[in-house]
Each structure stands twice: as structure tokens, then as C-alpha cells.
Amino acid sequence: MNLKVPDTPVVVVDLDKLETNIREMAEFAREAGVSLRPHIKSHKTVEIARKQMAAGAVGVTVAKLGEAEVMVEAGITDILIAYQVVGEAKLRRLMDLMGRATITVAVDTLPGARMLAEAARGRGRHVPVVVEVNSGLDRCGVLPGEETLRLVRQLLELPELIFKGLMTHAGQAYGASSPRQVAEIGRHEGEVMVATAGLLRKSGIPVETVSVGSTPTVKFSGRIKGVTEIRPGNYVFYDAIQHGLGVAPLERCALSVLATVISRPAPGRAVIDAGSKTFALDKGAHGTAVVQGFGVVKGLPGWQLTRLSEEHGILEDAAKMEREPEVGEVLDIIPNHACPVVNLTDRVLVVRSGKAVDEWRVAARGRVR
Numbered sequence: 001m002n003l004k005v006p007d008t009p010v011v012v013v014d015l016d017k018l019e020t021n022i023r024e025m026a027e028f029a030r031e032a033g034v035s036l037r038p039h040i041k042s043h044k045t046v047e048i049a050r051k052q053m054a055a056g057a058v059g060v061t062v063a064k065l066g067e068a069e070v071m072v073e074a075g076i077t078d079i080l081i082a083y084q085v086v087g088e089a090k091l092r093r094l095m096d097l098m099g100r101a102t103i104t105v106a107v108d109t110l111p112g113a114r115m116l117a118e119a120a121r122g123r124g125r126h127v128p129v130v131v132e133v134n135s136g137l138d139r140c141g142v143l144p145g146e147e148t149l150r151l152v153r154q155l156l157e158l159p160e161l162i163f164k165g166l167m168t169h170a171g172q173a174y175g176a177s178s179p180r181q182v183a184e185i186g187r188h189e190g191e192v193m194v195a196t197a198g199l200l201r202k203s204g205i206p207v208e209t210v211s212v213g214s215t216p217t218v219k220f221s222g223r224i225k226g227v228t229e230i231r232p233g234n235y236v237f238y239d240a241i242q243h244g245l246g247v248a249p250l251e252r253c254a255l256s257v258l259a260t261v262i263s264r265p266a267p268g269r270a271v272i273d274a275g276s277k278t279f280a281l282d283k284g285a286h287g288t289a290v291v292q293g294f295g296v297v298k299g300l301p302g303w304q305l306t307r308l309s310e311e312h313g314i315l316e317d318a319a320k321m322e323r324e325p326e327v328g329e330v331l332d333i334i335p336n337h338a339c340p341v342v343n344l345t346d347r348v349l350v351v352r353s354g355k356a357v358d359e360w361r362v363a364a365r366g367r368v369r
């Protein structure tokens with residue numbers, strides 16, 4: 001990148017690419033006839049959430065209450081907390097937030113649902129809930145089919161909870177070894193949810209929402225008839241993992257890290273001023289096997305970011321290419337996983353056509369409670 005940067009390491013967002021990614025996913029949702037409720041944990045930034053809303057999102061998804069608080073403060077008032085809200089302190093904050101916005105919460109156990117109902121009773125509130133279903137990730141989520149039906153019937157006994165529907169996240173797609181496998185996981189994600197919603201309806205239970213989504217699977221699960229909502233997050237940026245999975249070309253990756261070569265201590269080795277405190281040690285949360293090293297170095301074929309210590313990144317030239325980085329040179333690197341990179345920086349530099357045009361605060365960074 002020819003961009004003049006004040007200092008490095010710096011996380012850069014390419015505005016043209018970001019806007020293309022946002023627009024393209026909104027168009028997909030419109031064409032598939034589903035609502036788009038993007039997960040903002042990927043960017044944690046108010047400016048980006050506002051762009052997603054302007055492009056047609058019905059609201060946003062968050063993992064943590066702290067993220068929801070930041071979004072409500074920014075004027076976004078339809079929020080799904082796709083996460084179990086457990087514990088007194090959090091339930092108190094949730095009830096406070098419910099006075100200011102429409103907040104839907106995920107539940108997947110009866111004890112969790114009872115705690116939520118009790119907190120709501122104490123405050124005279126009614127909480128919209130979706131039941132999280134396990135479509136194969138084996139993280140949270142009740143099993144699809146009869147087990148989901150059993151839990152939903154129990155929830156219906158709790159008058160403070162308003163059952164809205166079902167949600168799932170097929171994050172196991174990140175462990176897929178081919179685009180075909182990603183597609184299969186995506187179709188399964190949609191089909192199993194639609195089948196479970198059908199079972200509930202057959203039992204006389206109305207199901208408004210059937211919510212699915214991860215960036216790799218959404219183009220498949222989102223097309224299954226009966227799915228009503230998609231929740232991709234990472235698509236705003238894409239990254240080396242998405243590229244490795246065949247989800248997006250490198251040219252669509254909107255976020256990168258600019259880092260300076262600080263040393264050339266040996267032939268075939270260069271060291272940059274960004275390590276795990278900039279890139280995170282992420283090689284994919286769910287067993288991704290599609291990346292080598294910790295990022296893709298643009299314009300330096302053959303060189304790989306093979307090792308990270310906290311403040312050093314070690315690049316090695318496995319292919320013994322001719323092009324040699326020089327001390328002082330600024331390199332542009334697409335990280336493996338954009339989401340934790342954003343969470344490690346206070347601000348991102350916003351560029352358009354190679355020129356810095358803005359700086360955005362990562363307002364919800366570190367909001368892990």
C-alpha cells in the first residue's frame with residue numbers, strides 16, 4: 001500500500017471494500033427474502049453498524065451485553081443477544097437495557113430460562129427469547145427436533161418469556177476442508193432448523209423467527225425455504241481464513257494490518273513491529289485447516305508470517321523468492337481472523353483509494369461482559 005501512515009502497527013479498513021461487502025450481503029438477503037441481522041462482534045464499531053443498518057439490516061446481533069449497550073447508545077434499538085445471559089449482575093443490566101430497546105435473548109436450558117424469567121418478573125418485564133439449537137457446532141444449543149420441542153414447551157410455561165423462534169450458528173464450517181463441505185454444512189444448518197420449526201408448528205406452537213448464519217454458510221443456509229433471518233458477522237471484512245475456505249477472494253478483504261520491517265537479522269528472515277498483541281494468535285476458532293501462518297503478506301509472494309511473539313512478527317521466505325523486504329519498509333498484511341484483530345485496537349484507520357479519510361473508534365472493544 002502506498003498509503004502514508006503516521007505510525008505502525010495500524011489496523012486499516014478499506015472503505016470501498018467494506019461498503020461493497022456490506023452492500024453485497026444486503027442484496028443477498030433481499031434476493032433470498034430473509035432479514036439481515038449482522039453480528040457486530042466482528043467490528044465492534046458504531047460507524048460500521050450504522051452502514052449495515054443503512055443498507056437494510058433489520059437490527060444487529062451481539063454476543064455480549066456490553067456490545068448491546070454500545071449499540072443502544074448509538075441509537076440501534078433492535079438487538080439480538082445471541083448468547084446466554086446468566087448471572088445477577090448481567091440480568092440487572094439486561095432489564096435496564098430493555099427499557100431502551102427491543103432486546104431478544106438466546107436461551108438453551110431450562111435453568112437459564114428460569115433465571116431470565118425471574119429477573120423479568122422482578123422488573124415487570126416480558127423478554128422475547130429465541131431458543132438456540134445445536135446444528136453441529138457442539139457449543140451451546142439444544143439438539144434439534146424433539147429436544148427443542150421439549151424445551152420450548154417448558155419455556156411456554158414461563159409467562160415472562162415471549163417465545164419468538166429458533167436460532168443456530170454453524171461455526172463448524174470453519175473446520176471444513178473444502179468449499180463443498182462448507183456448502184453441505186450450510187444447507188444442513190438451514191434444513192435442520194426449518195424441520196425443527198415445522199415440528200413446533202405441528203404441535204401448535206407459532207414460530208416467527210428461524211435465524212441462521214455464519215459468513216461461510218450463510219449463502220447456503222439463507223436460501224433454504226423457511227429460514228427467516230441471517231446473522232453473518234465477519235463478511236464486512238473477510239480475512240485469510242475466509243479466503244482459505246473459498247468464501248471470498250483476497251481482493252475483498254477490507255481489513256489489514258500495516259506493519260514496519262524492523263529487522264533483517266538473517267537471510268530469509270524479516271521481523272515486523274506487530275505480533276500477537278496486534279494479530280491475535282488465531283488460526284481459526286473451530287479447527288480451521290486452511291491457513292498457513294498468521295496472515296497473508298500482500299506483494300511479497302513466498303514470504304509467510306510464520307511466528308508471532310507479543311510485539312514481534314517473524315516473516316520467513318519459504319519459497320526463496322527474489323523480492324526482499326527492507327528495514328523500514330511498511331508491509332500490508334491480511335490477518336487470519338479479522339474479528340479479534342479489531343478487538344485488540346482502540347481505533348482503525350479508514351482509507352479510500354489509498355488515502356486516509358477517517359479514523360473510527362472501536363467503541364465496543366473489550367466489552368466481553
Ligand SMILES: Cc1ncc(COP(=O)(O)O)c(C=O)c1O
Pocket residue numbers: 039042061082168169171213214215216231232233234235
Ligand atoms: C451465534 C453467532 N451468530 C453469528 C455469528 C457470525 O458468524 P461469522 O463471524 O462467521 O459471520 C457468530 C460468530 O461467532 C455467532 O457466534
